[in-house]
Amino acid sequence: MAEQGYAYTSHEADGVQTVFPFAFVGVTPGYFNAEHIFVFHRTDVTWNPVPDTDWNLTGVNTLEFITPPTSNPDADDDVIIRRIMPKDAPYAGYDVSTRFTKATLNNSFLQQLYLAHEALDTLGEDISGSSSGINIIQNLDMQGFRVTNVGDPVNADDAVNKELTDELSTRVTELEAAKVIRNRGELTISFDPPSGIPAELEEWVQIGITGV
Numbered sequence: 001m002a003e004q005g006y007a008y009t010s011h012e013a014d015g016v017q018t019v020f021p022f023a024f025v026g027v028t029p030g031y032f033n034a035e036h037i038f039v040f041h042r043t044d045v046t047w048n049p050v051p052d053t054d055w056n057l058t059g060v061n062t063l064e065f066i067t068p069p070t071s072n073p074d075a076d077d078d079v080i081i082r083r084i085m086p087k088d089a090p091y092a093g094y095d096v097s098t099r100f101t102k103a104t105l106n107n108s109f110l111q112q113l114y115l116a117h118e119a120l121d122t123l124g125e126d127i128s129g130s131s132s133g134i135n136i137i138q139n140l141d142m143q144g145f146r147v148t149n150v151g152d153p154v155n156a157d158d159a160v161n162k163e164l165t166d167e168l169s170t171r172v173t174e175l176e177a178a179k180v181i182r183n184r185g186e187l188t189i190s191f192d193p194p195s196g197i198p199a200e201l202e203e204w205v206q207i208g209i210t211g212v
Helices: 102-123 163-181
Strands: 006-013 019-021 037-042 049-050 055-059 062-065 079-083 187-190 208-209
Touching: 006 019, 079 102
Parallel strands: none
Antiparallel strands: 006 079, 019 062, 037 049, 037 079, 055 062, 187 208
């Protein structure tokens, strides 16, 4: 099922489908040129960029993979198509030699709008205007810094805090220790009474532990 943000569309892959539609919020077609379209494929937990030699635009809002992307059974989506705007320079610089046109002015404002869309996608505001928290749509490298004040998990794929892992580690250690204490050897059942037992008590079963 496709999911759309301001500047991305994600899809589930099945290993067969090659054509994927996409849409970005903005003035049709939602991007300035094809150089601003980037495709990513998730084969495990990592999003990997797909080289532009492995797919082609077949329409203004449709692209086709040369090889069908594989499915990741552990993920809700396997393919993400993003609009990523250049961030190293403004769309146009105004000086005495610049020809001022309506398109130049519009695209200068659109560049800022599209950059804001990328930020909103990451901060979690969806296109309906509601907030769903921070959505990470690419790999996150904490560079050695900690994620703090993590709550207790609720869903199966929620993060786990250190308090819970410490508790689990303690329980495992205790179970391992108990296993060592109880593992005294093999259980032996003998139907022969020990010497010195009166004859009337010969119907006796001795249960003993060997190997102590």
